[in-house]
Amino acid sequence: MDPETLRADIPALSDCTYLNTGASGPSPTRIVDAISDFQRRHKFDAPCGDGMYQVAADERQRAREAVAGFVGARPEEIALTRNTVEGINHVSTSIEWEPGDIVVRTDLEHPAGELPWERMADRHGIEVRELETESGRLSLEELKTAVADARLLCLSSLSWNYGTRLPIGEVVDIAHDADTLVLVDAVQSPGQVPMDVNEWGADFVAASGHKWLLGAWGAGFLYVDRAVLDDLEPQRIGYFSIDWDATGEGYTYAPDASRFELGTTALGPYVGLAESVALFEELGLDTVQSRIERLTDRLKDGLGDRLLSPREYESGLVSFSVENPDETAERLAKKGIQIRSIPEPNACRASVHVFNTAEDVDRLLDAL
Numbered sequence: 001m002d003p004e005t006l007r008a009d010i011p012a013l014s015d016c017t018y019l020n021t022g023a024s025g026p027s028p029t030r031i032v033d034a035i036s037d038f039q040r041r042h043k044f045d046a047p048c049g050d051g052m053y054q055v056a057a058d059e060r061q062r063a064r065e066a067v068a069g070f071v072g073a074r075p076e077e078i079a080l081t082r083n084t085v086e087g088i089n090h091v092s093t094s095i096e097w098e099p100g101d102i103v104v105r106t107d108l109e110h111p112a113g114e115l116p117w118e119r120m121a122d123r124h125g126i127e128v129r130e131l132e133t134e135s136g137r138l139s140l141e142e143l144k145t146a147v148a149d150a151r152l153l154c155l156s157s158l159s160w161n162y163g164t165r166l167p168i169g170e171v172v173d174i175a176h177d178a179d180t181l182v183l184v185d186a187v188q189s190p191g192q193v194p195m196d197v198n199e200w201g202a203d204f205v206a207a208s209g210h211k212w213l214l215g216a217w218g219a220g221f222l223y224v225d226r227a228v229l230d231d232l233e234p235q236r237i238g239y240f241s242i243d244w245d246a247t248g249e250g251y252t253y254a255p256d257a258s259r260f261e262l263g264t265t266a267l268g269p270y271v272g273l274a275e276s277v278a279l280f281e282e283l284g285l286d287t288v289q290s291r292i293e294r295l296t297d298r299l300k301d302g303l304g305d306r307l308l309s310p311r312e313y314e315s316g317l318v319s320f321s322v323e324n325p326d327e328t329a330e331r332l333a334k335k336g337i338q339i340r341s342i343p344e345p346n347a348c349r350a351s352v353h354v355f356n357t358a359e360d361v362d363r364l365l366d367a368l
Helices: 003-008 029-048 052-071 084-094 115-124 140-147 168-177 268-283 285-306 325-334 358-367
Strands: 078-081 102-106 127-131 152-156 181-185 204-208 220-224 317-320 340-342 347-351
Touching (some): 029 052, 078 084, 084 115, 084 204, 115 127, 325 340
Parallel strands (some): 181 204
Antiparallel strands (some): 078 220, 317 347
């Protein structure tokens, strides 16, 4: 697998210049075919073969193992979710909050990393403390003060608005020194940059496969460190959630992260997620990063003083100032160039991925 082969396998790229993967990635035929093939096998062959439940269980486990290997976790530390915000909600609703507990989040968070905590403030009287940043940069000294009396810190691995890469390992060390749990919204990382949950050391990591992994909507994952799992009591339950080997009356939650899974769900997106992981392992994240760096350098050179993201490479997310971001994004879409406007800063953002080309970048610059 190489970038040119991947590009040729993405049908959407024949119709437009796509520079909006940070919102959602276009899928290769290979991934969609894997999903379709599974659907046929599951509904046509499995009923009179291995059985639909067995085939589904096998695919769920295959997806769990694929994700675990990709992010440096163990399969039992991975819960399959539909998206990033579902994983964050699993954590926010499973902690036994007390009035006055403090959750710290940065001002870089997507609404997925804001709204669950606002809801906990409404329900349980917790305090949500916002940590201000400067152009996507986090002050570690200010972080130390903010988390000193906090119960949990929520932050992103890559900021969705500036494309800055946050020093997660250092942040986790600071938070853990204060006995503060850490939840990382990593949705912009898988498929773009290497991620190792053991190196990060965070207690929870939530992400999804529909952005840089180019997968289908409806497949995400939540990593939960085994050391904190027993302190979480999910507020929902289903027959996937419990330990069927446990004895005694009542029920016992599963001893691993699958306690956050409920019951039958669409399996196709998880088949696609496993295929996405296989594709990017074949491609190699070194190849991905080097191509993104080369193309973002080209874009940043062309943007000049309009550039708002860091000049040096940190990710494929590049924000830049324009007079009217919404109108600019709409105007470019009419020209067949897909980017997006963002609210903070009030700007436009292009997402450059491994399937993009120098011609894509130049077309955007010419249109601007």
